Amino acid sequence: MRGRFxxxxxxxxxxxxxxxxxxxxxxxxxxxxxxxxAGGVPTILIGLAGLFALAMVGRAIRGAAAPVxxxxxxxxxxxxxxxxxxxxxxxxREVRALARAFNEMSARLEETEQDRRSALxxxxxxxxxxxxxxxxxxxxxxxxxxxxxxxxxxxxxxxxRILERLIDDLRTLTxxxxxxxxxxxxxxxxxxxxxxxxxSYRSQADQAGINLTVxxxxxxxxxxxxxARIREVVSNxxxxxxxxxxxDGRIAVSxxxxxxxxxxxxxxxxxxxxxxxxxxxxxxxxxxxxxxxSGLGLPIARSLVEAHGGxxxxxxxxxxxxxxxxxxxxxxxxxx
Numbered sequence: 001m002r003g004r005f006x007x008x009x010x011x012x013x014x015x016x017x018x019x020x021x022x023x024x025x026x027x028x029x030x031x032x033x034x035x036x037x038a039g040g041v042p043t044i045l046i047g048l049a050g051l052f053a054l055a056m057v058g059r060a061i062r063g064a065a066a067p068v069x070x071x072x073x074x075x076x077x078x079x080x081x082x083x084x085x086x087x088x089x090x091x092x093r094e095v096r097a098l099a100r101a102f103n104e105m106s107a108r109l110e111e112t113e114q115d116r117r118s119a120l121x122x123x124x125x126x127x128x129x130x131x132x133x134x135x136x137x138x139x140x141x142x143x144x145x146x147x148x149x150x151x152x153x154x155x156x157x158x159x160x161r162i163l164e165r166l167i168d169d170l171r172t173l174t175x176x177x178x179x180x181x182x183x184x185x186x187x188x189x190x191x192x193x194x195x196x197x198x199x200s201y202r203s204q205a206d207q208a209g210i211n212l213t214v215x216x217x218x219x220x221x222x223x224x225x226x227x228a229r230i231r232e233v234v235s236n237x238x239x240x241x242x243x244x245x246x247x248d249g250r251i252a253v254s255x256x257x258x259x260x261x262x263x264x265x266x267x268x269x270x271x272x273x274x275x276x277x278x279x280x281x282x283x284x285x286x287x288x289x290x291x292x293x294s295g296l297g298l299p300i301a302r303s304l305v306e307a308h309g310g311x312x313x314x315x316x317x318x319x320x321x322x323x324x325x326x327x328x329x330x331x332x333x334x335x336x
Contacts, residue, residue, distance in 0.1 A: 068095060197239070252266075260329065273314070301326075309328045
């Protein structure tokens with residue numbers, strides 16, 4: 001494609017040259033006819049000036065055509081799947097800007113492709129673990145190694161539930177990231193929702209010797225949100241907090257009005273997150289070495305919060321604890 005493009009540019013320039021030389025010859029003949037033999041000198045000067053101008057035009061065309069040709073060739077490589085393709089940023093200012101935009105596009109495509117491959121590998125790994133357990137136990141049952149009693153069948157059932165949860169999480173995450181997640185919004189009392197979620201984790205916290213508290217400010221407006229999805233967000237945050245908070249620790253859930261937002265904060269007195277890991281905790285399938293989870297809880301929480309037009313962030317100190325803050329917008333209809 002680049003060769004054809006440059007050939008067409010060359011033909012165009014050749015045509016321009018023929019037309020220009022013809023015009024110069026005609027102009028010289030007219031001048032010579034008008035002023036007689038003395039017209040030879042101005043005709044030569046006009047011809048030289050015209051050839052110089054033509055050379056400058058040709059150089060400008062070549063300077064612009066070569067980078068555009070590089071872009072055409074690079075586009076073909078991108079089409080074939082080579083997202084590592086880059087082009088030199090040369091030529092006129094506009095062409096340099098085009099090359100810069102092309103390089104940024106190809107860099108994003110390369111990053112997206114790497115994320116896709118990584119996600120496929122992670123999904124395969126996460127699905128393989130419960131499937132391996134199920135397959136191994138079924139083979140043992142069929143071979144008579146294990147009896148087909150309630151204990152062993154319950155183990156198989158638990159693994160199928162892990163698979164079901166993983167598939168549901170992947171579906172939710174995919175829909176949210178694609179902007180296709182349907183939210184069933186309704187007026188919701190945020191304080192009541194937080195208390196309901198905490199109540200379902202109270203016995204687990206008591207058994208672990210963790211003090212779980214909920215505080216909701218009195219000026220919280222009724223929010224227009226999907227309560228099931230926000231409940232899922234808070235549940236994921238509490239699950240993570242309980243995993244990393246030691247006995248006699250504390251988990252504090254609070255909600256307050258922050259300008260035109262309602263802020264939900266989940267603070268724990270756990271071990272904390274190293275700074276180099278903190279920036280990645282919302283990446284899908286990322287988990288710390290001591291985490292038993294699938295690495296989908298926090299990415300799902302972020303996607304669901306962003307689907308509501310909100311934000312989520314984390315701060316942490318080693319040996320002190322971690323704080324996750326969710327901010328949801330308060331609309332005028334929420335306050336009415």
